Amino acid sequence: MDILRIATAGSVDDGKSTLIGRLLFETQSITKDKIEALKAASQRKGLDFVDLSLLTDGLIAEREQGITIDVAHIYFNTPTRKYIIADTPGHFEYTRNMVTGASNASVSIILIDARNGVGEQTRRHFYISSLLEIKNVVVAVNKMDLVDYDENRYEEIKKDFFELSDKLRKPNQNITFIPISSLYGENIVAKSEKMSWYSGESLLGILEAVAPENIDSAVLPFRFPVQHVIRPKSEEYHDFRGYAGKIASGQINKGDMVTALPSQQISKVKEILKHTDSLDSAHQNESVVITLEDNIDISRGNMLVKIGEQPELKKQVNAKICWMDTEPMKVGKAYLVQHGINRVKAKVSSIDTRLEISTFEESENVDELKLNQIGEVSFKLGGAIFADNFEANPGNGAFIIIDEFNNNTVGVGFVK
Amino acid sequence: MNINKQFPRALEDEAIFILREVAAQFEKPAILFSGGKDSITLVRLAQKAFFPGKIPFPLVHVDTGHNFPETTDFRDKLAAELGVELIIRNVEDSIKAGKVKEETGKYASRNALQTVTLLDTIEEFKFDACIGGARRDEEKARAKERIFSVRNDFGEWDAKKQRPELFDMLNGKIDLGENVRVFPISNWTELDVWNYIKAENLEIPSIYFAHEREVFDRDGMIWSDSEFINKSEDEVPYKTIVRFRTVGDMTCTAAVSSTADNIDTIIEEILEAEISERGARIDDKRSEAAMEKRKQQGYF
Numbered sequence: 001m002d003i004l005r006i007a008t009a010g011s012v013d014d015g016k017s018t019l020i021g022r023l024l025f026e027t028q029s030i031t032k033d034k035i036e037a038l039k040a041a042s043q044r045k046g047l048d049f050v051d052l053s054l055l056t057d058g059l060i061a062e063r064e065q066g067i068t069i070d071v072a073h074i075y076f077n078t079p080t081r082k083y084i085i086a087d088t089p090g091h092f093e094y095t096r097n098m099v100t101g102a103s104n105a106s107v108s109i110i111l112i113d114a115r116n117g118v119g120e121q122t123r124r125h126f127y128i129s130s131l132l133e134i135k136n137v138v139v140a141v142n143k144m145d146l147v148d149y150d151e152n153r154y155e156e157i158k159k160d161f162f163e164l165s166d167k168l169r170k171p172n173q174n175i176t177f178i179p180i181s182s183l184y185g186e187n188i189v190a191k192s193e194k195m196s197w198y199s200g201e202s203l204l205g206i207l208e209a210v211a212p213e214n215i216d217s218a219v220l221p222f223r224f225p226v227q228h229v230i231r232p233k234s235e236e237y238h239d240f241r242g243y244a245g246k247i248a249s250g251q252i253n254k255g256d257m258v259t260a261l262p263s264q265q266i267s268k269v270k271e272i273l274k275h276t277d278s279l280d281s282a283h284q285n286e287s288v289v290i291t292l293e294d295n296i297d298i299s300r301g302n303m304l305v306k307i308g309e310q311p312e313l314k315k316q317v318n319a320k321i322c323w324m325d326t327e328p329m330k331v332g333k334a335y336l337v338q339h340g341i342n343r344v345k346a347k348v349s350s351i352d353t354r355l356e357i358s359t360f361e362e363s364e365n366v367d368e369l370k371l372n373q374i375g376e377v378s379f380k381l382g383g384a385i386f387a388d389n390f391e392a393n394p395g396n397g398a399f400i401i402i403d404e405f406n407n408n409t410v411g412v413g414f415v416k
Numbered sequence: 417m418n419i420n421k422q423f424p425r426a427l428e429d430e431a432i433f434i435l436r437e438v439a440a441q442f443e444k445p446a447i448l449f450s451g452g453k454d455s456i457t458l459v460r461l462a463q464k465a466f467f468p469g470k471i472p473f474p475l476v477h478v479d480t481g482h483n484f485p486e487t488t489d490f491r492d493k494l495a496a497e498l499g500v501e502l503i504i505r506n507v508e509d510s511i512k513a514g515k516v517k518e519e520t521g522k523y524a525s526r527n528a529l530q531t532v533t534l535l536d537t538i539e540e541f542k543f544d545a546c547i548g549g550a551r552r553d554e555e556k557a558r559a560k561e562r563i564f565s566v567r568n569d570f571g572e573w574d575a576k577k578q579r580p581e582l583f584d585m586l587n588g589k590i591d592l593g594e595n596v597r598v599f600p601i602s603n604w605t606e607l608d609v610w611n612y613i614k615a616e617n618l619e620i621p622s623i624y625f626a627h628e629r630e631v632f633d634r635d636g637m638i639w640s641d642s643e644f645i646n647k648s649e650d651e652v653p654y655k656t657i658v659r660f661r662t663v664g665d666m667t668c669t670a671a672v673s674s675t676a677d678n679i680d681t682i683i684e685e686i687l688e689a690e691i692s693e694r695g696a697r698i699d700d701k702r703s704e705a706a707m708e709k710r711k712q713q714g715y716f
Contacts, residue, residue, distance in 0.1 A: 001422040070578070072559040073552045075605050082424050084603055100580040213426075227436045232469040240468055246433040246584070275464040287432040287465070300440055324580050338585055341437065400585045407589040409579045 002212040003082045007105035007134070009090050009098050009125040014111040015142045019182035020074055020087055021052025023204070026189040029076040030055065052182075071101040078208060090121055092358040095372040096324035098128055099412060103398075106213050107136040109203075114147045114179070118160040123168075124357055126161075130168045131320065131374070131414065133394045136210050137175045140203060144195065145181040151197045154179045170391075176206050217284035221311070221388070222250035222258075223396040224304040225340040230289060242273065242289040243298055248340055249388075249395035250306075251283035252290070257307045260298050261386045266307065267292040284395060301342040303386045311396070313384040316349075318416040320390075321369060321377045325403065325410035328368040329377070337381065337413070339399040345382030346401070352376045369411075376416070390414035423611035428461065431600040433584060434563055435465040438545050438598050439472050441588035445545035445598070446503070448534075449475035451483075451491035452663040453620055454549030457601060457609055459494065460618055462547075473547065474501035478534045480526035480665045481508045482644040487663055490621040505537045522646050525667035535571045538595055545588065547598045553605045564588050565597040607686055614679045626659045626677045637670035661686075 008016050024030050030038075034055070042051040055074075074085040086101035088094065090111075102108060108129040112122055129137050139161055147153045158177050165175065178187060179195050180203060186192035189204040201209065230242040252258075256269045272279040273289040282288045290304065298304075305311065317337075323329050329348060337346040354366045354375040369375045390397030391414075401411035438445045447462060449455045462471045475495055479488070495502035507526050510516050515536070516529040538546065552559045562578050564586050579587055588596055601609070613620060630641040632651045639645060641653040644666050658671035659682075676682045 001424050003424050003426050070560045073603065074559065075553050075603070077605075077607070082605075082608070096580055100582055103582040104584075227433070228440050228466075230466060230469045234468070234470075237468045242468075244436055244465070246429060273467075275467050285426060285429055287429040287436075289467075336589075338587065340585065341440070398583055398585075400582055400587060402587055402589060407587070407591065409582070409587045412580075412582045 001081060003084060004107065004207065004210060004213065005084045005086070005105045006107045006109060006207070007086045007088060007098075007102035007129075008109045008111070009088055009102070009128070014090060014113050015053075015182045016087065016090065016111050017053030017055070018051075019109075019111065019140070019142065019180070019188070020085055021055045022182045022185055022188050023085075024055065024074065024076050025052060026185060027076050027078060027204070049183075071097050078204070080208065083207070090125070092121075092124060092372060095124070095128070095357050096322065098125070099132070099322050099324075102128055102132050102134060103412070105132070105134055107138060107207065107210055108132075108134045109138045109140055112139065112141050112157060112161070114141050114143045114153060114157065117157050118164060120358075120360070122161065123164050123360065126165050127168055127357075130170055130173070131322070133170065133391060135170075135173055137173060138203070138206055139175065139177050141177070141179045142182055144179045144186060145184055149179070149181075149186075149192075149194045151195075154198075176200070178203055178206065213285075217249065217251055220249040220284070220393055220395065221309040222252050222256075222304075222306045223248040223311070223386070223388070223393070224252065224258075224290065225342060225386075226298055226300055226302045226304065227341055228300060229298065240291070241295065242291050243304065244287070244289045245341075246287045247282060247284050249284050249393050250309075251281055252306070253281040254279070258292070258304045259307055259310060260296055261303045261305060261310070262313060262384050263297065263302070265294075265296040267294040267296055269293075303342075305386070311386050311388050314387060314415075315381050315384055317346075317379050317381060317385065317387065317413075318352075319377060319379070319399070319413035320374060320416065321401070321411050321413050322374050323369040323371060323411045325408060326371050327403070327410070328370045329401075329411060331367045334404070335410070336402040336404055337379065337385065337399050338402060339385040339387050340396070342385055343402075344385060346379040349378040349380050352378065377413070387415045389416065423608060423615045427601070427604055427608055428464070428612070430584070430603065431461045432465040434586065434598065434600040435462050435547070437586045437588065438547060438600075439466070441586070442545040442596070444541065444543050445473045445547060446476045446541070446543045447471075447473050447547045448549075449477050449491060449495075449502075450549075450663070451477070451487035451494070451621060452549070453609055453613060453624065454551065454601065456494070456618055456620055457604075457612055458547060458549045459498070459500075460612075460616055461600060463498065471498060471500050474503050476503045476505070476537060476541075476543075476546070478530050478537060479504055479506050480530060480667075481506060482526055482642070482666045484621070484623050484640075484660075484663065484666060486621045486623045490619075494619075503537070503541065505533055505540075507533045509533070510536065522648060524646055525665060527665050527668045531571070538571070543595060544590065545596045545598050547600065549601055550599050551604050551606070551609075552599075552602050561599060561602065563599055563602050565599065566590060567595050567597060569593045571595070607683070610679065610683050610686060614683065621663065623660045623663060624682065626657050626675045628655055629658050629671065630655055631658060631671060638673060639670055640666055642666045 041054050072087045088098045088101035110125045180187040226243045228244040270291045270293045272282050331348050334347045351366050354363045388396045397415045399413045403410045507529050510533045516532045630653050631638045632653045659674045676685045
């Protein structure tokens with residue numbers, strides 16, 4: 001069975017937490033004791049209904065203020081699939097949490113309040129979904145109950161959305177529209193009788209139909225970052241030397257010829273191991289141990305690729321950066337760049353463009369990037385990274401930026 | 417609840433990746449091992465991650481002295497079979513040294529006291545990473561926990577200052593004295609763990625299976641009768657068939673009435689269960705934010 005990872009984004013009052021609560025409730029994923037606890041908590045707040053949003057807003061501060069601050073992970077199952085939802089805050093102040101939550105997602109659910117329609121937040125959420133190359137975007141027009149389940153209102157919002165999304169849209173992106181009411185469960189797991197004019201599937205129906213993750217792994221180049229070299233030196237495995245790692249993209253077969261980077265040495269795949277099993281092939285996201293026919297020198301941070309499919313060895317990199325720290329990124333400052341598991345020193349050479357995510361105001365040639373700003377940045381690297389263009393190969397095209405002085409993760413980069 | 421009996425293998429790949437990052441990024445990691453199903457799962461994953469090499473981490477258990485003997489016996493046996501070092505530190509010793517005070521009254525438990533012994537153990541062995549079997553589905557404060565969760569010198573967790581974790585890239589850089597709690601099975605649910613135990617044919621302590629036990633009722637839950645729990649006069653022990661769904665200290669883990677005596681019937685039971693796993697943990701019920709408050713203080 002496969003896993004589908006979903007990111008949800010919405011403004012504070014779009015009813016995102018209620019939607020998730022509703023999905024859990026309707027798929028029978030909430031146990032009786034949790035429902036009892038929800039009822040009690042709702043009563044304490046003086047509500048006359050069970051507030052399903054209390055299920056996900058877990059931190060004390062969030063319950064006090066009634067908003068989602070951090071990324072929460074929520075799980076539910078259907079008979080065919082395990083779902084992981086990264087629930088993120090919608091306000092621009094929490095852009096970094098949104099980017100974080102969405103980074104692993106293959107579906108992004110964008111919520112729009114039917115009364116308010118398309119706004120700056122909608123644009124921001126769609127921008128982030130596209131920045132992260134999320135293939136499936138579901139735009140859920142929520143609170144349809146408050147606009148009398150009106151088709152015209154829905155169509156109006158749809159038109160507004162496509163006007164704004166046309167410029168940002170990626171060529172292979174699927175955008176699906178759906179009218180819902182989370183509070184009353186309309187169009188969530190079953191089709192709503194109140195909106196018979198809507199011909200599409202229910203929200204869960206749409207999610208169930210999304211193609212499995214890793215579906216395109218066969219067409220992408222093979223990238224295998226070596227995490228750990230296994231040399232047991234025991235009697236039984238005296239000469240064993242295996243390269244452990246998780247395949248970042250593509251797939252590998254036993255007998256394939258590979259090049260080790262950066263040494264450029266060539267060898268042939270002898271075995272692909274998963275514990276005691278020897279496999280004929282392995283694909284994206286599988287953790288395996290690869291042994292080679294020849295004894296070549298490979299250590300952590302090196303990469304195995306197929307012959308003829310080499311990425312450019314980059315000592316200089318241009319990337320789109322989303323800055324995540326209160327201390328701004330500055331031209332001339334040195335950081336650590338971690339591409340996959342490979343860490344190198346990096347110095348900011350220039351910040352060529354900058355986008356202020358709260359206003360969508362653009363500037364050029366600036367000297368700093370502040371928290372939640374997105375910019376195109378050139379770095380000079382202390383050592384080579386083996387990255388691909390993020391749009392072409394997301395599994396091997398992103399990196400994080402670490403501040404060497406406080407060890408924090410301060411930004412994320414998408415290689416151009 | 418939905419019928420779902422297959423284990424999603426992607427979860428295993430993810431956990432193995434995390435364990436290998438721990439081995440690479442830290443000097444002295446350890447697995448926190450209680451002998452419960454989640455830590456048994458962790459040990460299995462570590463075994464697979466480094467095969468044919470050995471597990472490169474010791475197993476550490478903070479023993480409250482109130483654990484079920486079935487679990488501690490199992491713990492000792494598994495460590496011996498794997499040839500992995502087992503480090504045990506006792507809450508009893510922290511009490512004797514005057515570092516913590518035994519709770520009193522009906523609900524007295526050593527569960528909260530464990531934190532002090534754990535922090536002392538981390539300091540004694542200079543562990544920079546402690547791998548634990550906590551899962552995000554267990555409780556809502558845990559739902560926001562990172563995979564690499566950085567703790568300060570006092571073991572404290574600051575929910576608002578967590579490092580962003582993007583894609584699968586893990587940043588384990590810390591200063592001397594700090595340490596990281598690592599949760600490789602963050603994205604697993606209780607059902608995933610049981611399906612994995614079944615798929616891998618793992619041995620687990622006998623108290624997970626239905627058995628006859630001397631118990632008494634309290635607050636609508638069934639408690640194992642033991643010298644460690646202060647019973648009131650109207651709490652009269654009786655014999656019945658129970659099993660444990662989660663295994664902690666005897667003073668904070670309740671049993672469930674069940675006849676499930678093998679993995680398949682346990683999985684059936686979970687699919688139909690009306691009570692969540694941590695619903696059988698009295699320690700979470702002290703207040704709505706009980707878990708978050710304990711975690712801020714360094715609890716696992």
